[in-house]
Amino acid sequence: MCIELPPGTVFDSSDANGSSAMAILAQAFTDGGMVEVNTSRLSARIPIIMFEYPFKVDEDNTLMLQCDISMQNPLACLNTQLLKAYSSLDPRVCVLASIIKRWAKRRNINNPSHHTLSSYGYTIMLLHFLTRPSTLLSTHQSPVLPNLQWIDHVALSQNRYSLLPAKPNHPQFLVRHPTEPDFLVNSYFFRPNDARLHQTFSQNKQSVGYLLTAFFRYYAFEFDFKKHIVSLNNTSRGLIEKEIKAETDGWRLGAVANVLAIEDPFETFYDVAHVLKQSSFQRVKREFVRAYSKIVEAVWNGQANGLNKGEALLDWICEDVAQQITETK
Amino acid sequence: MLTKLRLEFELWCPICEAFAPNPFEKNKPPPKPNDDSSQQPVFNIYPHPIAAQHFKLCAQARNELRMEALEFLPRTETLQQLLSYKGSSVGNTVVGQQGKFTATGNTVLQRLSNVMQKLYTDQLCPSKEFYETRSLVRSKIELIVNESNAFPLGTKVVLFGSVANGFG
Numbered sequence: 001m002c003i004e005l006p007p008g009t010v011f012d013s014s015d016a017n018g019s020s021a022m023a024i025l026a027q028a029f030t031d032g033g034m035v036e037v038n039t040s041r042l043s044a045r046i047p048i049i050m051f052e053y054p055f056k057v058d059e060d061n062t063l064m065l066q067c068d069i070s071m072q073n074p075l076a077c078l079n080t081q082l083l084k085a086y087s088s089l090d091p092r093v094c095v096l097a098s099i100i101k102r103w104a105k106r107r108n109i110n111n112p113s114h115h116t117l118s119s120y121g122y123t124i125m126l127l128h129f130l131t132r133p134s135t136l137l138s139t140h141q142s143p144v145l146p147n148l149q150w151i152d153h154v155a156l157s158q159n160r161y162s163l164l165p166a167k168p169n170h171p172q173f174l175v176r177h178p179t180e181p182d183f184l185v186n187s188y189f190f191r192p193n194d195a196r197l198h199q200t201f202s203q204n205k206q207s208v209g210y211l212l213t214a215f216f217r218y219y220a221f222e223f224d225f226k227k228h229i230v231s232l233n234n235t236s237r238g239l240i241e242k243e244i245k246a247e248t249d250g251w252r253l254g255a256v257a258n259v260l261a262i263e264d265p266f267e268t269f270y271d272v273a274h275v276l277k278q279s280s281f282q283r284v285k286r287e288f289v290r291a292y293s294k295i296v297e298a299v300w301n302g303q304a305n306g307l308n309k310g311e312a313l314l315d316w317i318c319e320d321v322a323q324q325i326t327e328t329k
Numbered sequence: 330m331l332t333k334l335r336l337e338f339e340l341w342c343p344i345c346e347a348f349a350p351n352p353f354e355k356n357k358p359p360p361k362p363n364d365d366s367s368q369q370p371v372f373n374i375y376p377h378p379i380a381a382q383h384f385k386l387c388a389q390a391r392n393e394l395r396m397e398a399l400e401f402l403p404r405t406e407t408l409q410q411l412l413s414y415k416g417s418s419v420g421n422t423v424v425g426q427q428g429k430f431t432a433t434g435n436t437v438l439q440r441l442s443n444v445m446q447k448l449y450t451d452q453l454c455p456s457k458e459f460y461e462t463r464s465l466v467r468s469k470i471e472l473i474v475n476e477s478n479a480f481p482l483g484t485k486v487v488l489f490g491s492v493a494n495g496f497g
Contacts, residue, residue, distance in 0.1 A: 001467065001470060001486050001487065001488055001489070002486070002487050002488075002489050003474060003480065003484060003485075003486055004484065004485045004486070004487050005480060005481065005484055006481055006482070006483040006484065009480075009481050020479075021479040021480055022479070024477055024478075024479035025473070025474060025477050025479050025480075027477075028473050028474075028476065028477035028479070029473060032473045034473075053466055053469075053470075055462060055465075055466065065462075065466060067466070067470070069470065069486070073489070076489045076490065077487060077489045079489070079494075080488075080489040080490060080493050080494045083494035083495060083496055084493065084494045084495050086495075087494065087495025087496055088495060093495075094449070094454070094495055094496065095445055095446060095449045096445075097496045098448075098449050098453040098454070099445050099448070099449070099453075101496075102453065119491065119496070120491075123496050207438060207439055207442035208442045208445045208446065209437075209438040209439060209440070209441035209442030209443075209445060210408075210412075210438050210442070212441070212445065213408065213411070213438060213441075214408055217408060220403075221405060282346075285344070286344065286399055289344050289399075289403045290399070290401055290403075292403075292404065293401060293402070293403050293404040295411070295437075295438075295441070296404035296406050296411060297404060298437055299411055299414055299434040299437045299438075300404075300406075300414065302437060308436075308437045308440070309440060310437075310440030310441045310442075310443055310444035310445075311444050313437070313440070313441055313444075314441060314444045314445065314448065
């Protein structure tokens with residue numbers, strides 16, 4: 001959760017980031033029955049309170065819901081709005097994202113503290129894949145999803161899909177980054193409250209099974225991790241190269257040369273995949289190859305072992321790593 | 330020479346990022362005493378003329394490397410190949426309600442789609458109770474925020490992150 005202050009609110013100079021106000025709130029949480037109220041991050045640039053909310057399920061059972069609340073975190077809210085817009089554009093997006101998350105968790109490649117990707121990283125990878133006019137989906141000229149940060153709304157009014165040569169940079173779109181004062185975030189994205197958008201993109205009818213297969217194949221064999229970055233800011237000129245990223249945002253080529261790099265949609269200087277190490281990246285990449293290979297195997301030889309039935313195939317793709325190791329032993 | 334280079338490239342695995350051991354290494358003559366190995370011709374270990382079986386040998390060596398490093402053999406068929414696969418007349422024939430039919434790549438992916446949709450609807454999709462609980466918690470927290478008097482009038486509590494972006 002995030003506290004959104006009325007426009008123009010300024011705390012006095014001794015409490016510029018509002019940590020004193022947040023300390024008062026932490027006390028109010030304790031008084032209000034919240035549990036495990038943690039104030040250790042109140043001195044951060046964006047102060048955060050972590051706590052547990054005791055949610056009474058029935059007379060005998062209480063569920064402890066883990067919550068956190070920050071103050072004035074406009075970029076996180078903006079990011080949420082963008083992802084929400086994408087997820088509401090097409091029902092296939094949520095199905096794909098959920099299955100990919102399940103797959104990544106079971107294959108043990110969804111844990112940033114162990115140098116693998118966060119769920120957010122996989123979500124950006126999925127959106128990158130769905131928003132680019134891919135040669136994999138050669139029967140369709142338009143991608144599965146429009147690129148909301150770059151869509152040309154004038155062309156859209158003529159039922160055409162094209163990308164803007166540059167993002168609109170009117171002052172109302174520029175937001176100062178809360179922790180990097182020199183960085184201005186371009187917050188523009190097209191709000192898809194528009195029937196034309198759905199009309200233009202309703203032509204793509206590919207099934208979620210096909211798209212999942214194509215997603216695995218794209219990151220297993222097609223995407224050049226050494227040359228390009230995963231980004232939602234790809235323009236009509238194509239994918240963003242790592243060398244360009246090094247020039248524009250100072251990404252260290254040595255650090256990201258051989259591993260996957262994922263650009264945050266708004267905080268473009270931030271690499272969402274920075275937690276990856278060479279060895280963990282290889283493991284992630286191999287899991288993409290493994291998942292795609294399983295689908296091919298099911299198509300070719302599935303009848304012999306029943307894997308061409310959907311349920312068995314999905315279980316096999318999302319096979320628990322721990323279980324697989326036990327069976328191997 | 331180009332064919333020999335192609336043969337050597339057959340040993341390269343882009344997924345493991347390594348060359349498999351060269352199966353023709355055993356043809357290499359033992360080094361002579363006081364002989365400078367750098368002066369030896371590079372391709373003298375390869376058979377001549379090169380035939381299809383030699384490519385098979387290299388592919389086999391690459392597969393052995395893959396089995397050792399990855400514990401599975403990657404399948405690199407394209408999506409077009411996958412979709413256009415009609416199944417063998419014996420191996421991939423399945424019995425359905427309409428009688429016998431041949432399972433094609435397209436059918437397998439359609440079955441996968443159906444299961445994905447069902448799993449999402451039955452288990453993964455946030456329930457009505459989730460949205461109700463989320464709304465209740467947000468309202469309660471907003472009440473505490475406003476009653477704490479630490480923030481100006483009109484302060485709101487909004488949801489962000491996976492709980493609110495539709496990908497949770």
